[in-house]
Amino acid sequence: MSIAQQTPFKGPPQSAPTPSAAPHNGRWSGFRHLLSARMLEMAREREIIFWIFVFPLLLALGLGFAFRNKPADRTTIAIAAGPEAQNTLSLMQNSAAHASIRAEIVDQARAKDGLRLGKFDLVIEPLAPGRVQYDFDPARPESVLSHAEVDQALQSAAGRKDILTTNVFTSSEPGSRYIDFLIPGLLGMNLMNSGMWGIGFALVDMRQRKLLKRFVATPLRRSDFLMALASSRLILMVIEVGLLLSFGALIFHIRVVGSVLAILLIGAIGAVSFGGLGLLTASRARKIESVSGLINIVMMPMWIFSGVFFSYERFPASAQVFIKALPLTALNDALRATILEGSSLASQGGRLLVLALWGGISFALALRWFRWS
Amino acid sequence: MSVVVQCRDLRKTYEGKVKVEAVRGLSLEIRAGECFGLLGPNGAGKTTTIEILEGLLEPTSGEVTILGCSWKTNARAIREQIGISLQETRLSEKLTVRETIELFASFYRQPQPAEEVLAALQLTEKSNAQVGDLSGGQKQRLAVATALVASPKILFLDEPTTGLDPQSRRQLWEIIRKFQQGGGTVLLTTHYMDEAERLCDRIAIVDNGQIIAEGTPAELIEKLGGHHMVEFALSGNSHGDSTAWRSLPGVESVRDEDGRVCLSVREPHRTIPALLEQVDRFSAQLEHLTTRQASLEDVFVNLTGRHLREE
Numbered sequence: 160m161s162i163a164q165q166t167p168f169k170g171p172p173q174s175a176p177t178p179s180a181a182p183h184n185g186r187w188s189g190f191r192h193l194l195s196a197r198m199l200e201m202a203r204e205r206e207i208i209f210w211i212f213v214f215p216l217l218l219a220l221g222l223g224f225a226f227r228n229k230p231a232d233r234t235t236i237a238i239a240a241g242p243e244a245q246n247t248l249s250l251m252q253n254s255a256a257h258a259s260i261r262a263e264i265v266d267q268a269r270a271k272d273g274l275r276l277g278k279f280d281l282v283i284e285p286l287a288p289g290r291v292q293y294d295f296d297p298a299r300p301e302s303v304l305s306h307a308e309v310d311q312a313l314q315s316a317a318g319r320k321d322i323l324t325t326n327v328f329t330s331s332e333p334g335s336r337y338i339d340f341l342i343p344g345l346l347g348m349n350l351m352n353s354g355m356w357g358i359g360f361a362l363v364d365m366r367q368r369k370l371l372k373r374f375v376a377t378p379l380r381r382s383d384f385l386m387a388l389a390s391s392r393l394i395l396m397v398i399e400v401g402l403l404l405s406f407g408a409l410i411f412h413i414r415v416v417g418s419v420l421a422i423l424l425i426g427a428i429g430a431v432s433f434g435g436l437g438l439l440t441a442s443r444a445r446k447i448e449s450v451s452g453l454i455n456i457v458m459m460p461m462w463i464f465s466g467v468f469f470s471y472e473r474f475p476a477s478a479q480v481f482i483k484a485l486p487l488t489a490l491n492d493a494l495r496a497t498i499l500e501g502s503s504l505a506s507q508g509g510r511l512l513v514l515a516l517w518g519g520i521s522f523a524l525a526l527r528w529f530r531w532s
Numbered sequence: 533m534s535v536v537v538q539c540r541d542l543r544k545t546y547e548g549k550v551k552v553e554a555v556r557g558l559s560l561e562i563r564a565g566e567c568f569g570l571l572g573p574n575g576a577g578k579t580t581t582i583e584i585l586e587g588l589l590e591p592t593s594g595e596v597t598i599l600g601c602s603w604k605t606n607a608r609a610i611r612e613q614i615g616i617s618l619q620e621t622r623l624s625e626k627l628t629v630r631e632t633i634e635l636f637a638s639f640y641r642q643p644q645p646a647e648e649v650l651a652a653l654q655l656t657e658k659s660n661a662q663v664g665d666l667s668g669g670q671k672q673r674l675a676v677a678t679a680l681v682a683s684p685k686i687l688f689l690d691e692p693t694t695g696l697d698p699q700s701r702r703q704l705w706e707i708i709r710k711f712q713q714g715g716g717t718v719l720l721t722t723h724y725m726d727e728a729e730r731l732c733d734r735i736a737i738v739d740n741g742q743i744i745a746e747g748t749p750a751e752l753i754e755k756l757g758g759h760h761m762v763e764f765a766l767s768g769n770s771h772g773d774s775t776a777w778r779s780l781p782g783v784e785s786v787r788d789e790d791g792r793v794c795l796s797v798r799e800p801h802r803t804i805p806a807l808l809e810q811v812d813r814f815s816a817q818l819e820h821l822t823t824r825q826a827s828l829e830d831v832f833v834n835l836t837g838r839h840l841r842e843e
Contacts, residue, residue, distance in 0.1 A: 184641055192638035196627055203626040203662075368622035376588060376618070377639040377682070378611040532588060 189379045193387035198394065210356075211399060215349045216406050219342060222468070223411050226337040234305040235261045236281040237270035243285030251309075254316035260309060270294075280305035289317075342407040343498045344467040347491040349399055350426060351461060354433025355440065355454045357392055362441040363450040372532040381531070389434055396430040397423060404498070416501035424504060425497060428511055429490040432518030436486070439521040442528040461487035489513035536686055536717050537562035537585060542594035544580050544741075554580040555591070556741035562686075562734075567708065567718040569732035571725065571828065573840050577741035578721035579619055579690055585719065586616050586688050599685060612641060615679030619690040625664030629655050629674055632663060636678040644683040653677045653707060669700025676707060687711055689720040693727060705731055723840055725828040737832060744835050752831045757784030761826050762795040762803060767817035776814075780806045785834065796826060796834070 201207050238244050238251075244264045251262050262283075265273070273279040274294060280302045282294040293310065296302040315321070365371045374384055400423060407413035415422070440457055444450040464471055464478070465487035474482060482488050489510040496502035504511075537560075544555040555577045562568040570578045583589040585596055587603040587610060596603060598610045623632055630646060633655075637643035650656045653673045658666065666674065672692065679687055689708070693701040708731060712718055722728050728735050729749045737745040737752070745752055753759060774786045777795055782803040785796045797803045800823050811818050832840050 184638055184643065188638040192635045196624070196631060196635045199631065200624055200626045369618055370621060370623065372588060373616075373618055373621045373623075373678070374639075376586060376611070376616040377636065378608050378641070379639040 187383075189377075190383040190387050193379070193384060194390050197387060197391040201391070201395070211349070211353045211395060212402055215345050215399075215403055219338070219345055219403065219406065220410070222341055223338040226341075233259050233261050234280045234301065234308060235278065236283060236305060236309055237273055237279040238262055238264045239267040239270045239282060239284040240264050241267075241285055243288060243291075246288070247283060247285045247291060247313075250313060250316045254312040256308060256312040260312060274302075281309055283309070336411075338407070338411045339413055339499055340470070340495070341468065342403060342411070342413055343494040344491050346400060346403050346426075347429065347465070347487055347494050348462065348467045349403065350396060350429045350490065351433050351458060351487050353395060353399065354392060354430050355437040355458060357395065358388060358434045358437030359441040359450055359454050360437075360447065361388070362438065363444050363447050366441075366445060366530065366532075367447060369532075375531045385438075389431060392430050392434050393427055396426050400426045413498075415498050417497035417499075418501075421497050421504045422494065425490070425493050425507065425511065428514050428518075429486075429494075432486055432490075432514040432521075435518035435521035435525065438525040438529075442525045443530055445530075461485050464488065466491050484513060486514050486517040534564045535561045536564045536599055537568075537719060538595075538597045539581075539585060540595045542581065542584060542596070543592045544577075544584060544589065545592045554741055555584070558594075558738070558741065558743055560736055560743065560746070562717060562719055564685075564717055565712070565715060566733040567712050567720070567731055569728040569735045570719070570721040570738050571723070571728040571732075571735050571832075571840070572721075572738035573723055573832075573838070576738045578723075578738055580741075581738070582688055582690050582719065582721050586614070587611070612682075613684055614686045614688060615682040615684030616688045617675045617679045617690065617692060619694070621675055623663050623671070623674065623678070626662055628660050628662055629666070629670075629677075630659040632674060633677055633681050637681045640682045642683065643681050646681065649677050649681045652680070652710070654703065667700075669696050669703065672696055672700065672704065673707070676704065680707075680711065684716065686717045686719065689718065691721055691723070693722070693724065701727070725832070725840055729828055735828070737828075737835065739832075739836050745831065749828060752828060753826050756796050756826050756831055756834055757798070759826050760797050760800045760823055761830055762797050762800060762807065762823045763789075763792050763820070764807070764818060764822075765792045765820040766811065766814070767819050776810060777807075780810065787833065787837075789833075792820070794830075796830065 238247050248262055248264060251257060251260060254260075267284070270279065270282045271294070274282050274296065277299075280295065280299070284292040284294065286292055291313070293306055295306045362371070365374075375381065404413075404415055404422070408415060436457065437454070440453045441450055444453060461467075464474065464482045465485050466482075467487070471479070471482045471488065483492075493507040493510040493514075496507060497504075540559045542555050542558040543553070546552040546554060558577070558581055560568075570581060572578050580589065584591045584594075585598065587596075587598075587607055599613055601610050603610065627635070630650065633646045633649055637646055637649075647656075650659050653676065655670065655673060655677060658670060663671065663674065676689065676692060679689070687708070692708070693704050696704070705727070708718055708720070720731070732749065734748055735746070735752060736743045745755070747755070774788065774793070777783060777786045777793060780795070780803055782797045782799045783795050784798065787794045787796075795803065795807075804821075804823070808818070829840055832838075
């Protein structure tokens with residue numbers, strides 16, 4: 160009570176204006192405070208930090224190691240026990256390719272079981288001197304490979320001469336590995352996730368809390384409010400891009416060929432585009448449950464089709480037009496071209512246009528339908 | 533005194549599967565410096581009315597003038613001069629009290645310094661606590677603080693004390709009174725009759741989207757006819773004929789309420805002896821007898837036949 164009595168209200172300005180203490184706010188004061196409040200809020204929300212920053216790194220780490228380029232696997236084969244088994248084995252061991260083939264003699268039943276269970280890639284049944292039968296599973300790539308490799312080894316060990324002289328050149332340089340493909344894809348996916356959730360979810364949450372309505376009840380301009388939200392996304396985008404790319408460079412020695420400025424510009428267009436899409440999904444929903452469903456429905460096709468984890472070239476040709484029209488496909492392709500191949504920004508014009516159209520149309524529709532209370 | 537809030541024949545109809553007429557021809561005038569209360573049960577149209585006055589809802593028809601301006605042409609100018617606390621706003625939990633107040637201050641050209649608002653609302657101690665860690669009463673004071681930081685001429689409060697404990701309610705009343713003493717005008721909605729009675733200079737009783745009575749609390753009670761209420765019950769629930777009670781000396785009105793008879797009377801000392809005689813004449817047993825001052829609750833029941841809070 161006592162504190163309140165010491166400091167009575169000044170009351171409405173007409174009564175006694177005190178020129179000294181009253182602060183005067185400029186045109187952008189609301190925008191600046193809203194932006195810094197938004198950043199503070201996110202910095203204090205540990206879950207957001209995890210999903211935006213830590214999760215993509217963990218994903219890159221896990222997938223990067225799972226699909227890392229390792230020396231070619233040795234193929235494991237079985238030779239069915241029989242009178243010719245030992246001869247076949249020694250033929251194999253004398254072949255030039257013996258280092259990449261591990262062979263053992265087991266009885267026929269165990270050999271067949273092993274093939275079925277994936278323990279062996281191939282089973283050799285010596286039928287008679289100079290005659291063998293191969294058992295393999297054509298549906299398993301390693302089984303098919305094993306067949307070719309073992310046959311080649313046996314044939315040449317048995318005296319076949321190669322007619323064509325061939326030179327072999329192998330490449331597992333940075334730039335063409337799976338992790339090189341993956342990191343830009345993860346970056347694109349992350350920009351989509353954080354754009355959709357960071358804008359869409361945040362807005363509906365504010366609407367449900369009636370915070371949106373409370374802001375509208377102040378002189379704050381609605382455009383300033385939306386700009387503050389968009390700006391907070393752009394700041395996060397710079398951190399996301401920087402973190403994931405430096406992580407890729409440090410841990411997986413990814414070479415970033417393109418200019419950082421071009422990458423950031425593409426990131427910004429992507430972040431704004433998905434921000435627009437997030438705004439659209441959030442324009443009507445009153446409950447976070449319903450917007451969560453909507454966001455997932457919008458993102459689902461892009462997780463699958465937009466070439467995050469594997470190339471979309473694997474989908475049928477008829478689907479390619481649809482796939483390339485997706486914003487995440489455009490973003491991923493533009494990021495890959497810039498990061499891995501150093502393509503110029505101008506060469507990515509088409510893809511950036513796709514992004515801009517998605518963002519622009521969503522934004523325009525969102526503003527028409529947006530529910531402030 | 534000049535009129536700062538005025539509305540004429542306000543109507544709000546929600547179209548939908550079921551058409552709801554939330555406000556049906558409501559007019560009122562609020563004068564500078566007064567505390568005006570919209571009192572009514574839940575669903576009476578109080579929140580719809582106050583949100584139309586706050587420029588947050590578009591009326592279906594009717595006119596609103598705030599400080600001589602219309603929402604259609606001078607919205608930003610009005611926003612600069614009013615402070616609003618909505619019913620149940622959940623402010624960002626991760627911001628501190630001070631950050632929240634400074635955030636809202638930044639929206640106004642000439643806000644009150646955050647430090648002063650913190651002190652006035654007794655939130656100085658909690659200024660570095662995050663909103664999520666505040667008690668219900670503290671949160672509600674913060675909500676009012678975000679309205680006061682505008683240094684508004686008019687303060688709009690929608691159910692400011694709903695769900696608060698008695699001590700927190702009294703603290704808020706104190707804050708509202710201080711604002712009024714500084715020359716501010718207050719419009720609040722409430723379904724607590726004691727709040728309206730203690731805080732408001734004038735009250736409009738709202739029911740079914742219309743004002744059914746308006747005046748100072750004393751005037752409204754005066755209209756009942758008697759300042760006192762005599763309540764009694766007879767054994768065996770045999771209340772007899774209400775006309776038998778109406779004819780007792782000093783009785784202005786009679787109402788039957790859950791097995792009790794309520795008499796609104798001018799002079800209890802004349803009515804009660806006569807009442808006891810009447811009970812004797814019916815050879816009935818008096819089970820319960822109380823007398824009390826009439827309240828706004830009685831005014832409401834008298835006007836509508838219902839209680840403010842049907843529980």
